[in-house]
Amino acid sequence: MGKGLVDELKKEFEIEDEWLPMEIHPGTPQEGVLLEEKFPGFDREAMYANLRRSGAPYGIDFGTMKVLSNSRKALEAGEFAREHGKFDEYHELIFHAYFTETRDIGEVELLVELAQKAGLDADELRAALEDGRYLPRLESTLDLAHHYGITGTPTFVINNKYALVGAQPLDRMRAALRQIAAEEQAE
Template identity: 30%
Template sequence: MTDLQTPAVPASIKVDVWSDIACPWCYIGKRKLEAGIEAYAAQPGTPAVEIEYHSFELSPDTPVGFDGDEVDFLSQHKGIPAEQARQMLTRVVGIAEDVGLHYDFDVLQHANTVKAHELIHYAKSKGLQLQAKERLLKAYFEDGRNVGRIDDLADLAAEIGLDRDDVVRSLESEEYLAAVRADQRQAQEYGIQGVPFFVIDGKYGVSGAQDAATFVDVFGQVAGERDASADAAQA
């Protein structure tokens, strides 16, 4: 009888992502990361890639409800001239379309995102973090939904299968605010000043909405280093 051993399953590659719901490049970066993972997974014998999202607030001083559109916000809070802001948004809309996203800045409701980050941590505790992140980004950039108010967030949470009443309880009690603050402290320790920011396998940092090929290259480098380490250990 031949003794057949099942090949060991490679340990997954961990990608920790710092991002904000109100960051247009974060949604674009999410799509590019997903495309990179899909392309990498198409190669035989590659390890799986695991994603975890972490909180980052680009504008923590944003009110829960901002009375104005995106151009007004960029002008009033960022000091960007209105015409320049319009040109920036037009460019972002075009880049988003290239990855299958349909930004609508005319209906976007600018809001403080701390409660949205709390909801993402809550969803993580229920095994639905990725679904929550996707729903909130779509709600903000494509659907014109408010992501700053508890009732609106609870409605969005219910759409992905979370218990609406329990979400309200969690957000009202600030159950996961400490987890949000812990993510932000970790970002400071890493020196992260802008998002999206990707930490791959705990040691490689990728900043910005990079092309899918960039992620494929880093995943390959991680896997190659693992193989070299394993070979050295067996030598």
């Protein structure tokens, strides 16, 4: 949803985007956790109805997840893909696997499968995940998130001083970008 939204906004605004790895629930066990256990009393159906409404304009079909995956390895694999020039391809595949197919992105074999589909070397990815070479990038992004007070994704940081949190409708993002541009011109 975020990528499709940004791509649409790029048709109207000069945007240079950089997608950063953000682990929202770093305490999630490696095997994941049932959403009902992690968030007792939360209304999963209402949340997914909202996500489906938000994703529809971008052709995104959200499945109904039951498990919150541990995303650390998936984010590390994303950094591997970025380093090898395949971030966009990998990002689309991992997003679809998790949010549409509701697969467990904490499973290394799934990450390897998706990386191969994106044109990446499976053995190199396995080695990178085993040695944790991308963990410092995740920690750096977490520090940056704390700096901006970010607690959710997607979060759009604009000109290093404005933060828009959550999946926003296209019209709201357009209005925010116009307002930011006007404020910056007035300075």
